Amino acid sequence: MYARISDDREGQALGVERQVHDCEALADRLGFVVVDRFLDNDIGASELSSRRKVRTAYQDMLQRATTGEFKHILAYSNSRLTRRVREYLDLIDLYKQHKVTIHTVVSGDHDLATADGRAVALTLATWDAAEAERISERIRRANLQKAMKGEPGVQHRRAFGFEQDARTHKPNEVALIREAVKDIIGGASITSIRRKWESLGVLTVEGKAAWGWTPVYRSLFSWKTAGVRSHNGEPLYDADGNMVMGNWEAIISLEERAAGIAMLEKRSRRGVKEGRWLLSDLLRCGICGGKLYGQRMEPEERSTYGCNSGTTANHIGVSARRLEELVAQEVFNYLVAKTFRGVEAPTLTNQPWPDEGKLSALDDRIAELMAAHGAGILSSEVVFPQIQKLEEERSQLRKERDDHYLTQQAAPANRLESVWTHTAALNRSDALFEDKQSAIRSEVEAVFIEKAAKGPGSRSEEAFRKRIRIVWKQPHPEVEPLTDEDWANLKLTAADDPAMIARLWSLFTEETD
Structure with a gap:
């Protein structure tokens, strides 16, 4: 006995159960003993069905039929068995080679031993295939009509962020x-x-x-x-x-x-790659402007960032850990001071890109040239050089459009909403590497490293800081750093209180809210 249903959105296999019930009644009328049941639920059987969803029960049934385990296959209808003409040819071969006959509840029996019987069976299979295509066409038209009205498409698998109804937010x-x-x-x-x-x-x-x-x-x-x-x-x-x-x-x-x-x-x-270098792609050589790359050393404290653009020797080398701590601390201090002072970035308005019409005209022109080539009006020698030039222009316009929208959004009107996430990432020892990296990149455009000075005091903290020049992302409102008195009044320091940022934030939220 074989039963199948194409679409079971509820996942309860009720359609399959009804087919099994009807097939059991057919078996009783024919005096057959059912030796096994093969069930495929929520799987199509037409040429339009996904090739990734294999009817495993159907394939298992055919394979076991060749061993002589049973001589009859019962199904509710021909279309439940298959909607593919080529698969019905396999069922005819199954009869020819192993004398396995097909019986259905509503499609009747076909004498596959005769040419006329096989012809009738194949004709019905052809009509089943055509009906599957007609159903698909009707569904596509109905779905497109709903889509044009803005109605969501409800899928078997919901979209992340939405409930199963494809409307309600999670x-x-x-x-x-x-x-x-x-x-x-x-x-x-x-x-x-x-x-x-x-x-x-x-x-x-x-x-x-x-x-x-x-x-x-x-x-x-x-x-x-x-x-x-x-x-x-x-x-x-x-x-x-x-x-x-x-x-x-x-x-x-x-x-x-x-x-x-x-x-x-x-x-x-x-070419930004994921890695374990906190300042990856942000560092620039103060001599040549080239990028600095991480160089892993043992022990880890000896790891450096270096510029390899020099002709005879490296231009710049700097302690990785020392530089990362300094940049992270500068970003942290800026975020905290900006929040404490109540300073907000200037408001940016989301203006539409002014050359959208020019880009659309390029798309139309390329499409016209391709249509003329396809119709034989223009030759390849004429069309493709023009298209290449237009595509280069289109590529440049698309880049300008991307940069425009990136500028509109890169610095929100009020960054205070994310300051808690970023300050926590920079201050907490258990913060994720990716969060810390994101916090720095949210404020820093680049960091230039100058060549180290020589002589007494060249290794001091002051000398090291003079080598570092941070280029901040714009807009970057200037704020007065927190003084020692500010910290003292709050009675908090990063050194003796790991929960500093949490308590500091709690003092600010009443005002900023």
Whole structure:
């Protein structure tokens, strides 16, 4: 006995149970003893079905039929067995070679021993295949119509941040997404977000503890997260050329999505790699402007950052641990002082990119040239040199667009909302490496290292600080550092109170709220 249903959204296999009940009644009428039941639930059997979902029970049944274990197969209908003509040919071969016959509840029996019987069976199989295609066409049209109205597509697997209804937010996941997108805009990587979520015990929608790069990226920057209705992975547009917005609340704005993706692409263009160097890609040689790279030594205290651009010798070398501690401390002091003084960054307004029309015209021109080539109006010699030039221009415009939205979002109007996360990351000994790196990159554009002075006092802390020049991200409002008296009045110091930042923050929140 074989039973199958294509779509079981509730996962209760009720359709399969009904087929089994009807097939048992058929077996009683035929006087058969059912020796086994083969059940495939929530799996299609047409050419349109996913090849990744294999009907394991069906394959097992065919294999065991060749051993002579049983001589009859019962199903509710031909279409429950298969909607593929080529698979019905396999069933005909099964009869020819092993005399296994097919019986159905509603499609009747077909005498596969005769040419006419086989022809009828194959004709019905062809109509079953056609009906599967018609159903698919109707579903696609209905789904597209709903999509154009902004209605969400309900999938078997919910989207991260949303309940199963594809509309309602899951507050804890929404908070994770929004925080992660801000971190990405501030310079964090997808890999750092993945590690952070795993360390926090955040589960995927499948309930897995391990996250891959793609699931994290999709959770943060899918069109659905930004409130846009998409189809086959691309945003839908209405008759006026406007994006179709979904009738659910977006988790992030389109500007935040553009800025986050732009930052990731910027990291990719610069060749930023994940590593265990806290200041990776931020350091510049004060002599040649080249990058400084980490050089691991044993013991670890001897590790350095160095510039290898010199012709005869390294330009610059500096203690990695000493430099990292100094930069982290400078960022920490700035964040705390800015919060204590109540200083906010200037407001940035999200202005649309002014050359969007120019980029759209380039897309249209490239499409026109390709259409003319496809129609045989223009030759390859004429078309492709023009397209190459237009694509170069388009690539430059896209980069300018990305940089525009990145500038709009890189420094939010009020960074106080993230100051707690960043100061905690810089001050706590148990903070994640990725959090500490993200905190520094949220404020620092680059750090230039000058050549060390020679002579007495060259190794002093003052001399070391003179070698370091931090280039801050803009806007960067100047604030007066906290004085010793400020710290004394708070009766807190970083040295004797590990919970300093928590108590310091509690003093500020009443005012800033």
